[in-house]
Amino acid sequence: MTFKPARLLLALIAIAATPAFAQNLAVVNGKGIPSSRADAIVKQVVAQGQGTDSPQLRDAIKKDLIAREVMVQEAIKQGYDKNADVKAALENARQTIVINALAKDYITKHPVTDAEIKAEYDRFTKQTGDKEYHVRHILVENEADANAIIAKLKGGAKFEDLAKQSKDTGTANNGGDLDWATPSSFPPEFAAGFTSLQKGQVTEKPVKTQVGYHVIKLDDVRAAKLPTLDEVKPQISDALSQQKLAAYQEEMVKKAKVQ
Numbered sequence: 001m002t003f004k005p006a007r008l009l010l011a012l013i014a015i016a017a018t019p020a021f022a023q024n025l026a027v028v029n030g031k032g033i034p035s036s037r038a039d040a041i042v043k044q045v046v047a048q049g050q051g052t053d054s055p056q057l058r059d060a061i062k063k064d065l066i067a068r069e070v071m072v073q074e075a076i077k078q079g080y081d082k083n084a085d086v087k088a089a090l091e092n093a094r095q096t097i098v099i100n101a102l103a104k105d106y107i108t109k110h111p112v113t114d115a116e117i118k119a120e121y122d123r124f125t126k127q128t129g130d131k132e133y134h135v136r137h138i139l140v141e142n143e144a145d146a147n148a149i150i151a152k153l154k155g156g157a158k159f160e161d162l163a164k165q166s167k168d169t170g171t172a173n174n175g176g177d178l179d180w181a182t183p184s185s186f187p188p189e190f191a192a193g194f195t196s197l198q199k200g201q202v203t204e205k206p207v208k209t210q211v212g213y214h215v216i217k218l219d220d221v222r223a224a225k226l227p228t229l230d231e232v233k234p235q236i237s238d239a240l241s242q243q244k245l246a247a248y249q250e251e252m253v254k255k256a257k258v259q
Helices: 005-022 035-047 055-077 084-109 114-128 143-154 159-165 188-195 229-255
Strands: 024-028 031-034 131-140 177-181 207-209 212-223
Touching: 024 035, 024 055, 031 035, 031 055, 035 055, 084 229, 114 229, 131 143, 131 159, 131 188, 143 159, 143 212, 188 207, 188 212
Parallel strands: none
Antiparallel strands: 024 031, 131 177, 131 212, 207 212
């Protein structure tokens, strides 16, 4: 079988047009919706564990993209794309997308190393310490009131009863109980007030912080239950990545000519 020139031309046109049409998921009022857009959404949904790649998922995504395209076309028809607020929002979105692409590429080229993660973990464990303390406190306005409480405790008063007058309303009715915590969880001066105590002891002098004067009692001490490196490795990696990005941004700002 041979093609006549006219038929051959039509066949070539059809072959050339087929791939372009096939790249569209649908055509809405003459405007195509790329199949790649649906593929990207499917990939994102699967990566987030919200579903599996299936005909049902793709059909739902297709319907949503068609509905969105219809609404976009209508919005443009009514001139919303020329609205000042919409333009500003679109520009903000564009900047965010471009910046995220830059940030992703920068982290890919400057990845956080295992050595950096280990160093940060060691710094964290050293700062946190290897002990947890169960402490109680009574917070008052001035030093004289704190000294009066200490005197009453020495006279036999119960700490839990006196704690009811504490300015810390969150613990006043619970005997001043601050539960188990590491010293790094508190202001340095507060932590220094109880780490030198023995079990059952109360501070001899009031401990001053930004919020007032504290009378502190140490109930107990135990070994700290710190997470292992493997347990916190993803969080440390993310935090260090953000630090690298912040340093990169700061470097770019310093180099920029800002008038």
